[in-house]
Amino acid sequence: MRVGLGYDLHPLIEGRxxxxxxxxxxxxxxxxxHSDADVLTHAxxxxxxxxxxxxxxGAHFPEGDPRFAGVSSLLLLDEARRLVEDAGYRVVNVDxxxxxxxxxxxxxxxPMARTLAARLGLEVACVGVKATSPEGLGALGRAEGIAAQxxxxxxxxxxxxxxxxxxxxxxxxxRRGRPPGTPEVGT
Ligand code: MG
Numbered sequence: 001m002r003v004g005l006g007y008d009l010h011p012l013i014e015g016r017x018x019x020x021x022x023x024x025x026x027x028x029x030x031x032x033x034h035s036d037a038d039v040l041t042h043a044x045x046x047x048x049x050x051x052x053x054x055x056x057x058g059a060h061f062p063e064g065d066p067r068f069a070g071v072s073s074l075l076l077l078d079e080a081r082r083l084v085e086d087a088g089y090r091v092v093n094v095d096x097x098x099x100x101x102x103x104x105x106x107x108x109x110x111p112m113a114r115t116l117a118a119r120l121g122l123e124v125a126c127v128g129v130k131a132t133s134p135e136g137l138g139a140l141g142r143a144e145g146i147a148a149q150x151x152x153x154x155x156x157x158x159x160x161x162x163x164x165x166x167x168x169x170x171x172x173x174x175r176r177g178r179p180p181g182t183p184e185v186g187t
Contacts, residue, residue, distance in 0.1 A: 001092070001153060001154065001155055001156070001161060002051045002052065002053075002089070002153070002154045002156070002161055003051055003151060003152070003153055003154075004046075004047040004048060004049070004050035004051025004052070004151065004152045005046075005047055005050055005149070005150070005151055006042070006043040006044060006045065006046030006047030006048075006049075006050060006148075006149065006150045006151075006152070007043055007046070007147070007149050007150075008039045008040075008042040008043040008046065008057075008147065008148055009140075009145055009147040010031035010032055010033050010037045010039045010042075010145055010146060011031065011032045011144060011145040012029040012030065012031060012032070012143060012144060012145050012146060013029055013031075013032045014028070014029055015029075015030070016029065016030025016031060016032060016037070017030045017036070018030040018031060018103075018146075019031070019036045019037070019038045019072075019073070020038060020039065020040045020041075020098060020105070020108065020112060020146070020148075021038065021040045021041060021096075021108075021111075021112025021113070021115055021116050021129055022038065022041060022072070022073070022074045022077075022112065022115040022116065022119070023108050023111045023112045023115055025103060025105065025108050026103070027102070027103045031146060034063045034064060034065075034069060034070075035061070035068050035069070035070065035071045035072070035073050035076065036070065036071065036072055036073050037073075038072075038073035038074075039098070039146050039147060039148045040096060040112065040116075040129070040148040040150070041073035041074065041076070041077050041116070042073060042076075042148070043096060043148040043149055043150040044077065044094060044096060044116065044150040045057045045073070045076055045077055045080040046150070047094075047152040048080050048081070048084050048091065048152050048154070049080060049084070050152075051084075051089070051152050051153070051154040052083075052087050052154055054083055054084065054087060057080075060076075060079070060080070060083070061076050061079075074115070074119055077116070077119050077120070078119060081119070081120055081121075084154065088156055088157050088158055089154040089155065089156055089157065090154065090155050090157055091120050091121075091122060091126075091152060091153070091154060092126065092153040092154065092155045093122070093126040093127070093128075093152075093153050094116065094120070094122070094127045094128065094151070094152050094153075095128040095150065095151050096127075096128065096129050096130070096148060096149065096150035096151075097130045097131065097132055097148065097149050097150075098129070098130070098131040098132070098146060098148045099131075099132055099133075099134055099140055099146065099147040099148065099149075100131060100133070100134075100143075100147075101133060101134055101136065101140060101141050101142070101143040102143050105131040106131065109129045109131060112129045113127045113128065113129040114127075116129070
């Protein structure tokens with residue numbers, strides 16, 4: 001099993017739809033970004049890549065790449081799922097929190113969880129989506145943007161948690177409880 005953490009933050013601006021977890025939330029402003037700026041889905045993708053040691057969302061889907069201009073982040077999630085599965089892992093469960101002063105997100109959390117679960121091929125019970133208020137503090141508290149955090153648990157389909165990333169020497173050292181690169185002494 002491997003755990004990953006993702007965090008993302010986007011500014012709120014006029015003239016954009018507000019998309020969170022693939023769900024469009026009625027609100028006069030939306031998040032600024034190259035894609036649809038779905039901060040929740042981005043945090044989830046980064047957690048998946050982190051858990052699988054596949055790098056970052058920015059490395060896979062670079063800002064400014066015309067292929068991703070205005071694209072639904074659910075399509076990026078589909079690609080992230082494919083990459084994680086190709087690396088030998090399966091998503092077990094997700095937990096996420098959106099940090100937003102406004103709008104009130106409670107009515108949309110269930111649809112977000114169902115949307116993300118469907119995209120990941122999971123039961124909805126395996127995807128948690130919560131929202132919390134920054135209590136008026138800082139830029140988020142002034143509703144200048146929305147942030148999200150996500151954690152993801154991956155299961156190795158081979159039972160080997162280092163999977164394809166196991167370097168022979170590093171794996172050998174890790175099994176003996178020594179940091180990789182530490183010279184072996186005795187048996
Ligand atoms: Mg982002």
